[in-house]
Amino acid sequence: MWKTVAKHLLSRAAEARTADPAVVQSLREKVGASKLGRSLAIRHVSAGSCNACELELRATQNLVHDLTQYGLSFTPSPRHADILLVTGVSGKNMREALLQARAAMPEPALVVAVGDCAVDGGVFKGSPAICGGAGGVLPVDLMIAGCPPSPERIVLGLLALVEANGAPARAAMPRREPR
Amino acid sequence: MILLSHEDWKARQGRFIALWTDARHAYALYEPGELVAVELVDNAYPALTHAGAGWFQRLAYDLNGHKAIGATDTRPAIEHSRDAEGRGPWPEFKTPEIEGVHQVAVGPIHAGIIEPGHFRFSVVGEKVLKLEARLGYTHKGTLGMIRGKSPRLAARFAARVSGDATVAHSIAYARAAEVALRLEVPGRAVYLRAVMAELERLANHTSDIGAIAGDAGFAFLDSRFALARERICAASAAAFGHRLMMDVVIPGGVAGDIGTGGAVAILDALDALEAELPSLKRVFEDYASLQDRVVGTGIVPPALAAAYAAGGYAGRASGQTHDARLLPGYPPYETFALYVPVERDGDVAARIRIRLAEIPESIRLIRDMLHSLPDTPIAIAPPTGSGGGLGVAESFRGPVWYWLRIEGGVIADVFIADPSTLHWPLLEHAAATAILADFPLINKSINGSYSGVDL
Numbered sequence: 047m048w049k050t051v052a053k054h055l056l057s058r059a060a061e062a063r064t065a066d067p068a069v070v071q072s073l074r075e076k077v078g079a080s081k082l083g084r085s086l087a088i089r090h091v092s093a094g095s096c097n098a099c100e101l102e103l104r105a106t107q108n109l110v111h112d113l114t115q116y117g118l119s120f121t122p123s124p125r126h127a128d129i130l131l132v133t134g135v136s137g138k139n140m141r142e143a144l145l146q147a148r149a150a151m152p153e154p155a156l157v158v159a160v161g162d163c164a165v166d167g168g169v170f171k172g173s174p175a176i177c178g179g180a181g182g183v184l185p186v187d188l189m190i191a192g193c194p195p196s197p198e199r200i201v202l203g204l205l206a207l208v209e210a211n212g213a214p215a216r217a218a219m220p221r222r223e224p225r
Numbered sequence: 226m227i228l229l230s231h232e233d234w235k236a237r238q239g240r241f242i243a244l245w246t247d248a249r250h251a252y253a254l255y256e257p258g259e260l261v262a263v264e265l266v267d268n269a270y271p272a273l274t275h276a277g278a279g280w281f282q283r284l285a286y287d288l289n290g291h292k293a294i295g296a297t298d299t300r301p302a303i304e305h306s307r308d309a310e311g312r313g314p315w316p317e318f319k320t321p322e323i324e325g326v327h328q329v330a331v332g333p334i335h336a337g338i339i340e341p342g343h344f345r346f347s348v349v350g351e352k353v354l355k356l357e358a359r360l361g362y363t364h365k366g367t368l369g370m371i372r373g374k375s376p377r378l379a380a381r382f383a384a385r386v387s388g389d390a391t392v393a394h395s396i397a398y399a400r401a402a403e404v405a406l407r408l409e410v411p412g413r414a415v416y417l418r419a420v421m422a423e424l425e426r427l428a429n430h431t432s433d434i435g436a437i438a439g440d441a442g443f444a445f446l447d448s449r450f451a452l453a454r455e456r457i458c459a460a461s462a463a464a465f466g467h468r469l470m471m472d473v474v475i476p477g478g479v480a481g482d483i484g485t486g487g488a489v490a491i492l493d494a495l496d497a498l499e500a501e502l503p504s505l506k507r508v509f510e511d512y513a514s515l516q517d518r519v520v521g522t523g524i525v526p527p528a529l530a531a532a533y534a535a536g537g538y539a540g541r542a543s544g545q546t547h548d549a550r551l552l553p554g555y556p557p558y559e560t561f562a563l564y565v566p567v568e569r570d571g572d573v574a575a576r577i578r579i580r581l582a583e584i585p586e587s588i589r590l591i592r593d594m595l596h597s598l599p600d601t602p603i604a605i606a607p608p609t610g611s612g613g614g615l616g617v618a619e620s621f622r623g624p625v626w627y628w629l630r631i632e633g634g635v636i637a638d639v640f641i642a643d644p645s646t647l648h649w650p651l652l653e654h655a656a657a658t659a660i661l662a663d664f665p666l667i668n669k670s671i672n673g674s675y676s677g678v679d680l
């Protein structure tokens with residue numbers, strides 16, 4: 047145990063993360079009325095990804111990126127979800143399932159498109175097999191671009207959503223690099 | 226390519242890898258890279274009886290409308306017959322006619338952060354009698370998007386066929402293009418590609434082993450292995466400018482040299498993994514409650530793996546010795562005396578052990594390669610030529626094959642065979658040996674790519 051404590055004392059402090067104030071402001075204007083608070087549950091749906099966006103999305107939960115510390119967690123049930131997080135293009139074959147997932151969520155709900163595919167179809171733009179990005183099927187509140195976006199970028203994007211929905215945070219939480 | 230008569234086509238023996246059609250021919254690919262063809266007659270060709278041929282024949286019908294005469298399985302592969310609103314009929318899933326059997330439907334949206342697909346289980350109590358996987362949900366029209374593009378542009382699509390194996394797909398694609406255009410890739414590019422491919426193998430092996438343990442309730446292994454993956458991804462970004470090394474491998478070489486400090490970042494990540502691996506391995510081996518979940522679960526018998534020519538850890542855990550890095554083999558692996566672990570138990574535990582054994586080997590390869598990087602250019606520009614070619618690369622889950630026909634600098638036709646195509650039927654078999662609660666473990670241990678087969 048002493049080894050663990052010593053290791054922790056030796057670990058470096060990590061940079062605190064703060065959301066881009068401009069993004070927070072525009073989100074607050076758009077969805078601020080929803081007042082969902084600072085603890086948001088996410089239902090992820092891949093509507094036709096290459097699976098790399100899922101890898102990075104999963105990486106947001108690891109010891110380095112630690113999404114959960116911001117009050118964000120993933121839930122398997124759309125009934126418990128505040129955020130529908132879509133990755134991948136909206137494939138024609140997934141359109142119905144995507145709409146059903148959205149319909150199963152309690153209101154108010156937010157829709158986030160993660161990755162270039164979900165933003166506008168990405169490299170697959172124009173393919174006859176797809177309805178475009180998530181916006182081709184649903185109204186989207188926030189887009190996080192990148193192919194795939196890094197976990198850091200996903201966390202910052204979602205953090206903006208937390209800031210826009212809740213009372214301002216007290217000081218940013220101190221973090222340490224995991225060892 | 227050898228053009229066969231209909232009789233010879235049907236009688237052909239060997240380890241079947243893939244089948245596809247173009248406007249005039251049906252093609253079949255056998256290990257270690259023999260391509261045979263028959264002419265289409267009235268948009269049809271004789272069906273092959275190899276276990277693995279089913280999905281490819283269904284796909285050829287959905288993509289090109291070419292019928293396999295005599296095929297027993299004519300279910301749609303990726304065609305879901307959706308209308309403009311995305312609605313369409315549900316297929317019928319046949320249940321074994323035994324008293325007390327009911328169906329459990331899972332997906333297309335799954336509980337975890339993964340790709341979509343539908344699983345239909347027929348169960349008696351907990352026992353799974355049958356699993357039918359319905360795929361095609363991630364169909365994006367990739368093959369159609371590649372046609373008509375230059376080899377350089379099309380590389381972006383090859384890199385996005387299956388994101389977890391983006392490097393292997395890019396290498397297989399680039400090698401097919403290089404054969405077609407008779408290009409000799411400079412030595413440094415060959416080494417850098419292999420370094421990236423082994424990093425990709427490590428990233429996937431670590432996170433997948435952790436995820437299986439996590440599903441069995443061992444969150445500790447999950448977070449430690451996820452941290453190992455994170456370090457590898459961060460090092461990959463430092464070395465190659467992208468955490469998953471997407472779009473770095475291009476026809477003719479690689480898009481950029483290894484960055485300053487990149488090699489050090491990679492070696493540090495490897496050292497950290499190597500230092501922690503023995504203790505993580507001990508947790509995996511020593512906890513009876515974990516072993517209880519994985520030993521004897523989801524068995525793929527060697528004969529079945531052989532019938533499907535299973536590659537990667539799915540094949541090697543079931544007695545298959547095949548590894549595309551050795552057979553047909555491609556540079557630079559011949560220089561490094563590759564060791565390929567093989568087991569015969571064919572259960573979830575064996576698949577994990579194979580992957581655990583592949584980790585130190587990939588670490589060794591990367592170190593050796595980084596220490597002997599040739600001092601050559603990193604790429605040569607592809608000429609605007611014509612030609613056809615096959616390319617292969619061993620992804621973390623098995624061999625990825627690309628077939629290309631290039632005409633006047635533009636890709637006229639393409640086919641992509643991800644190893645998952647042969648692994649999905651194995652999952653259907655393995656699931657039917659276990660109880661429903663073990664399915665997540667079995668599924669993760671085989672880890673087929675959805676996007677890689679939905680093309």
Ligand code: SF4
Pocket residue numbers: 094095096097098099133134135160161162163164168169192193194195385388
């Ligand atoms: S945005 Fe890029 S990484 Fe994400 S699903 Fe699309 S192609 Fe894959």
